[in-house]
Amino acid sequence: MDLANRKKELVEEFSPMIVKTSLWGKLWIGGLIAIILVGLYAFFVQIQKGHEITGMRDNVVWGIYIINFIFFVGISYSGAFISGILHFYETSWKNSISRIIEIMTVLSLVIGPIFILLCIGRLDRLHYLFLYPRIQSPITWDIIAIMTDLIGCFIYLLLTFIPDFAILRDSKELEIPSWRRKMYKFLAIGYKDTPTQSKRLHKIKNIMSAMIIALAIVAYTVLAWIFSLTLQPGWNSTIFATYFIIAGLYSGVSVIIISMYVIRRVYKLENYLKKIHFIGAGIVLLVISLLYGYFTFSEYFAKWFSHKTSDTNLLNTLFGRYFWEFILANYIGIIIPIIILFFKKLRTIKSITFAAIVAVLGMWLNRYIIVVPTLETPFLPIQDTRTEYLFYSATWVEFALSFAGIAAFFLFFTLLIKLVPIIPMSGIIEHERKVIKKTKNYTDGLE
Amino acid sequence: MDWNKNKNRFIISLIVILLFSLNSNSQEFDAEKYRMLYNFKTVKQADNTRLLEVSFNARNNEDTKDIIPVFGAEIKFYSSLEEKEMLLGSSKTTKEGIAKLILPGNQKYLTNKDGNITLNARFEGSDKLSEESEEIIFKNVHLELDLKEIEGIKTAIATVYTINNLGEKIPVETDISLYVNSMFAKMKIGEGSITDGEFEYHFEFPTDLPGDINDNLTAYLMIEDHEEFGNVIQKKTAKWGVFHQHKKEKKLTLWSQYAPIWMYVVLTILLVGVWANYVYTIINLFKIKNEPDAFETKNIIRNT
Structure with missing residues (x-):
């Protein structure tokens, strides 16, 4: 050469x-x-x-x-x-x-x-x-x-x-x-x-x-x-670090897939970014989404089963005021990617990219429901404060x-x-x- | 047709249920069905004040669990001697059916020649309730408690006596109990009897009881339901608790000014390990940069 x-x-x-x-x-x-x-x-x-x-x-x-x-x-x-x-x-x-x-x-x-x-x-x-x-x-x-x-x-x-x-x-x-x-x-x-x-x-x-x-x-x-x-209900969990790492990988792999798709389209790099790259990344995303789903379930199941007052209050907030955010983050944001990536026939470049977009949006919402509803549901009830201080909106x-x-x-x-x-x-x-x-x-x- | 029949049945059932429920809600107090429970007691408290307390309730004759407190009934308390009566004060029953009156330590009572005091608590009746009255006869007894270490042993010393007309202390015979304050109630830690003309009784005090945050422990000496003296309480506090000693064993190192040593060690090892690698990488980059150009001039470029 x-x-x-x-x-x-x-x-x-x-x-x-x-x-x-x-x-x-x-x-x-x-x-x-x-x-x-x-x-x-x-x-x-x-x-x-x-x-x-x-x-x-x-x-x-x-x-x-x-x-x-x-x-x-x-x-x-x-x-x-x-x-x-x-x-x-x-x-x-x-x-x-x-x-x-x-x-x-x-x-x-x-x-x-x-x-x-x-x-x-x-x-x-x-x-x-x-x-x-x-x-x-x-x-x-x-x-x-x-x-x-x-x-x-x-x-x-x-x-x-x-x-x-x-x-x-x-x-x-x-x-x-x-x-x-x-x-x-x-x-x-x-x-x-x-x-x-x-x-x-x-x-x-x-x-x-x-x-x-x-x-x-x-x-x-x-x-x-x-x-x-911290002792904050919703955060004080032994699996939180592992959960974060898996969640980080979930969003990271999704962003890689989206970037690959955009770069491929914009710079006409079909010879370098081939379908096999998307399939490979999609399978990695599938494995991570299963792990992520498992960790999410474990996290909330333990809270629900414990019946501790503080955890129950948090779950009431999540399934009350944040119902749709919770469903979108922890059901749609996990299940849709799993369905798309699980079936071989569904694994096309576009569908894999779509699954990655759903995963990224779900992941961001997941972060939202970890932070905001938890702070709105503290260990001790919020007393003597202004009503507008109780809830957050950006x-x-x-x-x-x-x-x-x-x-x-x-x-x-x-x-x-x-x-x-x-x-x-x-x-x-x-x-x-x-x-x-x-x-x-x-x-x-x-x- | 079936639907119409069911509809009519449903409406009739609903009306019947409503009628019954309304009837049960509008049930009024019927004094004849109830028996009045009227109970009067007195306690001489640790500060020598005397608590007079009446508990006034109505109990259903058919359902003994159905007890209704009598609210707002005026109870008058008297000191009496034969035909004479002296009003000590009055109090109205609370929502719990309790009327209380606290008399000062220097309160004068009508006393007979044996030193007996008769107290009477009287409810004078109303439109629906009949008159109630109960009396208690007792002798004024003096109860003292001292907490001392005698030959290294923590000791609670109980002294009980009455005072005769000449102002002399007279020993009495009675059972006494020693309690300490616990979280929800008082806990009994000793019982004893004063007999044979003795004035004092010594309790050996336990050494393993928890106190409050300052190690304070409150001991209560009681004469309970005595037929001659009634209820008398005395209390004293001493630094005999051991709770604080346990607390001292805990060290909240994360709240201290400096972190625990192991944390410095682990952090140093991690940071030195990582940064040493960075330094090593940068040194190698300089070596790459400073490599002689001889390789290029001699065309020793890898060429497969």
């Missing part, structure tokens, strides 16, 4: 994706920026007027900000988990999805914690968390875990990008501005794909892969502990900032795949090298 030629071919194939932006692409980016600007205005209003303009009050102190935080961080941890595992698998198809997962992992972990900052009433005291940390507090553990994980994910993302940055740096034919070429040169850190460099890079990628798997489990466990280590500010977060996720995703091809070129070359090596060994063996 003529390596230089093959690299040139790949750069030519993917260059439209990273060089040109269609009119629709520009409109898409413009739309996302507009949503983010509205969000920034909402943030300005929130800073100016305080949390009074949100739906959060003395009793229900958490709203959709924390739900978005859990949701995004869950996607990130599941992405890190899956990405780490995929690294150790010698399969041809992993190359097509690995970068989607890596980008999703890092971006979710950047966007998610921003929502926590939006929850904080006194942002001017944020630095106290670092100046006077209480090691006994799960909140401190979570801050440490998120920061450590974020840095680890950034390093891992850089490691996977380096060979492609080097290819793009060396592609003289690529029509890109000089600042961009300089950026590729800087980020490629002098990588020339020599055997020593390749071996060294592979070694540290192996270490980082194992590291981010462990970090993902630890960090999401710590996040679950923020809830389950305001336009919270919705604007939530959509701004989602828009920021899409915008950064779009910009990142403009920076480097969504299908790793280095991965394609690596795979082809292995195939040629195997064939050569086979031919040598015959001779």
